[in-house]
Amino acid sequence: MSANLPTKDQALPHYVKEGPFDPYADDQGTASSLDEASQLKLMWWRFKRHRLALFSGIALLIAYFMIVIVEFLAPYKVHTRNIDHIFAPPQSVHLFHEGQFIGPFVYGQQMTLDMTTLRRVYTDDKTNIQPLRFFCHGEPYRFWGLVEADLHLVCPAEGGQFFLLGTDRLGRDIFSRILYGARISLTIGLFGVITSFVLGIVIGGLAGYWGGWFDLVVQRVIEVLHSIPTIPLWLALAAIMPADWSPLLVYLGITFILGLLDWTGLARAVRSKLLALREEDYVLAAQLMGASSTRIIGRHLVPGFMSHLIASATLTIPGMILGETTLSFLGLGLRPPITSWGVLLTEARSVSVLALYPWLLLPVIPVIFVILAFNFLGDGLRDAADPYK
Known part of the structure; x- marks a missing residue:
């Protein structure tokens, strides 16, 4: 029976094992690390176990970083009007056209007016393929109102439009x-x-x-x-x-x-x-x-x-x-x-x-x-x- 008994080291939990202090042993640390850890470090160990809160914190950090470079991320300036695309619906991004891989693109839109409801109706023009450009030079802007620039993360094709979330009553891009x-x-x-x-x-x-x-x-x-x-x-x-x-x-x-x-x-x-x-x-x-x-x-x-x-x-x-x-x-x-x-x-x-x-x-x-x-x-x-x- 003695052969089946655990050893002294096996019987002890991992956080009270004897040995030198290793602050990077695991998330909870050893017994000595728990004694020596500051209140902020103990909070961080407990916070990491709350996965949903951790993911939410990362998402909020990304959101606050995005507002710093919003001029680069936005395809258009905040007040840019597209008078030919008032109340345009969101455009879908496609990768394939008739089974052929083209890359990220959108179809051009044709507008008609519904005389019954006076609603602007837009339909995709499958013959008008407008590839999207990335890290491109587009509409000029002043970064934080200080520096002139025109670099965008994504731009529509030359002479085309890209309204990911549609437009409003003045033709401004909602996204x-x-x-x-x-x-x-x-x-x-x-x-x-x-x-x-x-x-x-x-x-x-x-x-x-x-x-x-x-x-x-x-x-x-x-x-x-x-x-x-x-x-x-x-x-x-x-x-x-x-x-x-x-x-x-x-x-x-x-x-x-x-x-x-x-x-x-x-x-x-x-x-x-x-x-x-x-x-x-x-x-x-x-x-x-x-x-x-x-x-x-x-x-x-x-x-x-x-x-x-x-x-x-x-x-x-x-x-x-x-x-x-x-x-x-x-x-x-x-x-x-x-x-x-x-x-x-x-x-x-x-x-x-x-x-x-x-x-x-x-x-x-x-x-x-x-x-x-x-x-x-x-x-x-x-x-x-x-x-x-």
């Missing part, structure tokens, strides 16, 4: 406008979160650390803001912005409104954390050494639950994006010439137009994708930041 709109919709969430975090951490931190009358006033203000319906409050604040403001000022105003109304939840979370942490011995030691309240909060207390703040940020950003989309869709947010996903969806407000040209609703797809990705990422970060998991 290109979605890419340009991502730059506004994705960044407005980041800037809104920065505003929200500054207010939430400062106000909630002071309320939790000082307590007393200041905490009482902050809690009553938060309760008043929570008692007001969100969308009417958004509409009221957005409506007071002057109509003659420049697009940049409107963008900054919407960002500030979204951040101004979203700090309350974070402030309550920060307050509850600081109420518990301010009784710790190291806070008393810092006070006896003469540290100011600002230094104690910023240097000693806030870093203690920074992982919770990171998870909260990823769950707050999609709310900001939805807020901008809602305001712009209702006509009280961003306005042309600024292009965002909410502005693009204003084209789909009419049921009659949407019934004839359903591809105008396609900008809702990236909104759904980004919201789900941020929610999955936030769930993964929240689980990774939980010390009891």
